[in-house]
Amino acid sequence: MPEQEPNLDVGLDIRDPRTAVLSVGGELDMETAARLEERMTEQLDLGRRHLVLDLAALDFMDSSGLNVLIRVLHRARETGGDLHLAAPTPAVRRILEITGVTTALPPYEGVAEALVAAGAGR
């Protein structure tokens, strides 16, 4: 089995003091999940309680990746905030459907809709 190069890009866009948009691209799996978790936790610790995760460029996600999303979701909700998923690719959307996450945490069409839901700018 060839070693996989960790392949995950995380972009950060601060919308207001309490809202951050993180765009993830590449593959969210066991190798890369911890990195995304760090970045998201960092934002929560800075008081950005509402996190929008732009999934438009994410090609692959496994159970470890999903686990990170759920952990961060809990942390965000504990502090009165929330995690909002936006624009999943069909492959990732399918994973979210299979795991039932779409019913518990319905993804938004795009970042704009997610930001409205997060109440950003208010």
Add this chain to the structure above:
Amino acid sequence: MSGPRFRGGDPSAGLHGDGAPAPEAADGTVPAPAGERQEVRDGSVDGRLAATVERLRGELAAAHAAAEGRALIELAKGVIVERLGCGPAQAARQLAELADRSGLSRLELAADIIDHAARDRGAEAADAFVRSAAGETEPPGSAAVRLRTAESAVLDADDTQAVAESLLTHALEPLGAVAVAIWTTGPDASLSLRGHAGFGLDEAARWRHVPPGVTTAARQALAGRRTVWYLSLAASGIPSIGGARHPEGGRVVVPAGTGGRIHGVLEICWARPLDPQPQAVERQIEALAELCAHTLEDLPEQAAPAHLLVPAGDRVPELVELSDGLYDPALVLTPHLDEEGRLADFRVRHANAHFQDPAGRPRGSVDGALLLEAYPAMAGEGELFDRIERVYATGEPFRARRVRLTALVDQVPLTSPADISISRHGAAVLLIWRVEDETARLAGLLQHAQRLGRVGAFEEDVVTGDITWHGQLFDFFGRSPAESPVALRDLAAHAHPDDADAIRRFLRTVLSGRVGSAAFRMLRHDGVTRHLRVTAEPVLGPDGGIQAVRGAYQDISAQHWTEVALTATRDRLAATEEAAEERNRLTLQLQHAIMPPAKPPLDAPGLDVGVRYRPAESESRVGGDWYDAFVLPSKKVLLCVGDVAGHGVEAATSMVVLRNALRGLAVTGAGPGQLLSWLNSVAHHLTAHVTATAVCALYDPESRTLRWARAGHLPPVLVRGEEAADLPLLRGLLLGALAEAEYEEDEVRLEPGDTVLMYTDGLVERRDTAVHDSVAQLLTVARLPSESLERRLDQLLARSKSDTDDDTCVVGVQVS
């Protein structure tokens, strides 16, 4: 009930002299409703019995004259009801018809019928008597005759007062007694004096009613449901009727009941202190109480004999209606008597709308069952059955908070505290309980998980300092249950000094109002070191302050030693050349230690079960997948595959906890949706930060149906003939994501030859392919013809296109 039983209806079974009187005593043209005619008789006894019959006839004439024959007719109806097993209305018709046919008046016929009944009962009683008294000093004949004489009189008497008088004259004066009282029990457990002789009218008037809760001699018999002898009433210090006139005299109080229900109490008074009585006398008195019971139960307000009420108690429909209006689980119970008329059990006549089985079974499996069959644990000492029996016998309601309600689940008693109410209504008992609601579901669940995952829960009241330890905590800490539990603030003193900081941090977290957790080494008195993890949460009071801390200790020693073993192995392997090969072998060993052999022996008729586990190639990725297949006590087959997120020992440990929890939960008989819902709670509450996916199915070999649900997992694949399709994507969130989740269920009826495959995503997951396409690829392989299930599973693994190096589990079942 404590009295001797009158067994058998065959008078010839008795010793000679106990036979029925001559048929000529009755009108030969009357068809006897029951009872055989016995030709062989002893002359002297016959003479006395003939006299009794003669007396009955005389009294019939008197009753006729006084226009009080109605009581006799009612008695006769009662006999017909008992003998023919019909209702009172039918008995009345039967009586009228028989009278017409035989050309007798109804009154005359009634007298004949009662005569027969008296003879039969007398014979039975005497038979039982003589047998039980064999070896005793009293000549059997005299006891038998005395009893029969008394019985005839009792049966003949149309009110309890007459019964009392007749008992005293015929049966008790020969025993030296001077007075008798017959009490009946009211619905409120009060006692009313229904008949008395020898006490005098004034004394009787003073004692005509004893309110519930007032201790008297008769009350002792009722409360204790047994005969109580007072060799001297004064010595006992208990008041009773006639206590002033015969203070030093002996007393006996005997519960008078039929079929487990006490209708009243027979109290007999002597003028002098008694010596302990021979067994024959004791039995005789109990037999008299039994006679009283029969007359008491025939009292107008008592309806038909109790054992006839069993199939259709008058108030049962009413009670069913009432119970359905309750918001707590309730059972309507009616007595279930054995062949000898003894209370053996209660029949669950109705489980109300809010009924929830403490053992988690569906309502239908309890409704209609016998109580002890449904809840064998209730039979234990001091358990619920005892209380129900008592309420039924005495009519005294029972209410208590935090009674331990025990249900046997897979032979393991599952106990939860509940508030209980038991009350008697007519011939039925209403049992209501309230399990402490919010925690109830979790409590049961936790107990399972505790047992399986070695977890012990605790609760510590911060204000009072009270500590409750559940389950195995005493064992964890190496303390005997007689010792006091260890308080959280003393925990550090029981731990390894290096772990004291971790424990302090944990305490600070919890006392600041958050959920905390710490792993530490527990040093026991006995020198044993255990690795424990404690997880706790504060319970806030109405004012927002911390009222209690509640949580659980988990024994993670096994996990710890697995880790140590792995680390040591890794270190050793680093030094060896054939490390990779060795590693794979050890990986397999680890998995095989955790999982059952490749094919667990399954006794499932008509179903082949095959399983495959392929560990990830890289050791660090091993651990999260599991499969399970086993036959439940219900003969249904539980099938499951699951996948804990993450890898390594941590994931493997969670996997073991979930797999074991599911095993434990499945024996409750719950459906797959409910099981996953519980498993979700286990994952959420017991394993920190772990999510898992699973698919769980129950196969019923009888109906060939497969009922299944999924928790964030790929649905099973059904292969039928040359077709293969995945089952629908039912609603169901992955396990552990939210505190509560519901899981949709679906059912497939399988046909012979059908194969169902359940698998983890290691079989299909590819980075460059959407899941949809990977599954389509799998379906293509599944469609390939295959000579056996085992072959098909090998084929699936061999042709898997997965590239993520994940564990892979497959469970396949084929209907043969």
